[in-house]
Amino acid sequence: MSTSARMLRLLSLLQTHRFWSGGDLAGRLEVSERTLRRDVERLRDLGYDVDAVRGAAGGYQLRAGGAMAPLLLEEDEAVAVAVGLRAAAGGGVPGFEDTTLQALTKVIALMPPRLRRRMAALQTQTEGMAWSGGPVLDPAVLTTLAQACRDDEIVSFAYTAADGSGTTRRVEPHRLVNLGRRWYLAAWDRDRGDWRSFRVDRIAEPPATSGQRFRPREIPGGDAAAYVSRGLRNRPRQHRVVVELAVPAATAESAVGRWAEVTALGADRCRMTMDTDTLDWPVLVLAGLDCDFTVAEPAELSELLGRLGARFVGASR
Structure with a gap:
């Protein structure tokens, strides 16, 4: 490995901001600890703040907030970034399509020529159908809420309930939860004195942070995603x-995941129970399972399946 390649590899490892022992770093780079010390000095000469601890438990760590290269990714990391941004640009997160496409273009422009060609190929030679039906998110709302969760900062916002009524909420944000096509904020509602979950797309205007901190509470069950799902x-x-x-x-x-309750009735039979606002989803599940079934309830599902079945039989003729 050339000196320049080794320096980039060392910088990539230090970029994680974890503490590395000298032996671990030297082993990763396949050099002696003396060579490692010289490489660390070269990084310092270039303006990177690398802290060193001497002794048996000694090692190196890039100082928090230290200057970094514009973009430094391993080859597989670069591909992962391209795949993630490509999926988001295709509608993976409604409202972020244009932003993620711009970000993907910038990431590709910063790559070395070889990686740039690979990532450009991934961008131009991949097609997919955009997701539909999901609510559109405001990037500013999502990031403001995320920062408030991280900083334990009280936030206020206008909220539109499912029935269309509007309220003003003042909450202690805990976590953002992504379930399917929707995002939720799990938070302690200060006015109602209880935990609540809020659809992020129903926050009617950008949330306002108060600058007031709060002491984090323990969410029921200790798991924000489980709380929202319940x-x-x-x-x-x-x-x-x-x-x-x-x-x-x-x-x-395996077909319904967390969206239904499945009870075994024997080795090769089971009962699926699902609460839903639309019958489209159970119809898709039943079609995907490709098995015999009996509808116990509701009658509306049996009627819908009868109409669809007659339509498909007619089309097959």
């Missing part, structure tokens, strides 16, 4: 769907 499951839904399936319970669980 709230969604417990919310009254328009339809209770109960279907008996001629497949093992594990097969049905």
